[in-house]
Amino acid sequence: MKTKNHENNADxxxxxxxxLEQTYKLPPLAAKLQAYMVLESDDEGFTFEELLEVFNVSKSSLSNSINFLLSINQMEYINKINSRKRYFRLNLNYFTEKLDFLYEMISQEIVFTNKIRDYKVCNDSLSKNHDERLIDIYLEHLDKTKKTLNETINKINKIQLENN
Structure with missing residues (x-):
């Protein structure tokens, strides 16, 4: 893989x-493509041909990875007035997309943890691992994290509105 600052950022x-591959369960090439976009992409983006040259993979593999990242809103493309080519770049909402993912994950964790606690309390099946106090501490942490994430998303959205 070739990068603009290859020696500085290879590691x-x-x-x-x-x-990215491990945390977000991305296929290997999609993870590499997203990492490349985070590290190297700017407002201009890259053509398909430029990305082919960087990754040295088949057109089909690259196309599949691009389409996958487009479908999960991690990448976007623009068409320039003076060009018929598409230019791929990191989604301008990259940070909020990531934070929205975490927010939704935590929201679901809160819902299920509450249901599990209620189930265990109703069935009198609490144990040392499911002590109600531990569950309450965990839920308190999740609620604080959810609130902080929401505040952060709002701050980022405000900055993005200012930049548009």
């Missing part, structure tokens, strides 16, 4: 793409 690129 960062490898570690970050592995992180």
């Amino acid at each position: 960062l690129f490898c570690c970050f793409s592995a992180f």
Whole structure:
């Protein structure tokens, strides 16, 4: 893979793409493509041909990875007035998309943890691992985290509105 600052970010690129692959369950090439977009993409973006040159993979593999990242809103493309080509870049809402994902995950965790606690209390099946006090501490943490995430999303949205 070739990057603009290849020597400076090769380790960062490898570690970050592995992180994306593991954390977000991205296919390997999609994780590499997203890592590349985070590290190298600007407002201009890259053509398909430029990305082919960078990743040195088949057109089909690259196309599948691009389409996957487009479908999950991690990438976007623009058409320039003076060009028939599409230019791919990191989704301008990249940060809010990530935070929205975490917010939704925590929201679901709260719902299910409450249901599990209620079930265990109703069936008198609490144990040392499911002590109601521990569950309450966990839920308190999740509620604080959810509130903080919401505040952060709002701050980012405000900055994005100012930049448009």
